[in-house]
Amino acid sequence: MKKVFLLLLLFSLLLGCGMEPQFSNTPEGVVRKWQDYMDKNEFEKAKELSTPETQVTITSIEALLTMDQEPIPIDTTEFITLSCQEKTNDAVCKYTIKLEGEFMELEGEIVRVEEEIIADSFLLKKIDGNWLVDIPEEMADDEEMKGMEEILDELLKETEK
Numbered sequence: 001m002k003k004v005f006l007l008l009l010l011f012s013l014l015l016g017c018g019m020e021p022q023f024s025n026t027p028e029g030v031v032r033k034w035q036d037y038m039d040k041n042e043f044e045k046a047k048e049l050s051t052p053e054t055q056v057t058i059t060s061i062e063a064l065l066t067m068d069q070e071p072i073p074i075d076t077t078e079f080i081t082l083s084c085q086e087k088t089n090d091a092v093c094k095y096t097i098k099l100e101g102e103f104m105e106l107e108g109e110i111v112r113v114e115e116e117i118i119a120d121s122f123l124l125k126k127i128d129g130n131w132l133v134d135i136p137e138e139m140a141d142d143e144e145m146k147g148m149e150e151i152l153d154e155l156l157k158e159t160e161k
Contacts, residue, residue: 031134034050050132091125093122094119096119
């Protein structure tokens, strides 16, 4: 009986080693996993946790980042705070993160931020029982994407120097 138990335990451990850890289907769990995928440039996995509008935005971001054919750097987002408020099928997750060594636009110039605390929020929608990150079209309009293209161009120029 002990041998059977040990074999079952060993088998379940081996099965678990090859699988990606599960995350909770809560707004906070989805935000953390979605951001982790985005940081690692795992855009297809991030799309699985996104509304259709957000999937389009991710495709645009991916296209911008791969334009230069250079390897895309891996980031690590460190949430200092993250708290979510749910209301029926909508949620707002407010957060603060620490940016270190990031490039940002400041007063029309691209500068490297040594350390800065940023506060913002994620919107989520519950669709078919699953929480999904929602970046509405008005948040990711053409002007914002053009701004991202300009920032990326400036970054490329800066790194070539």
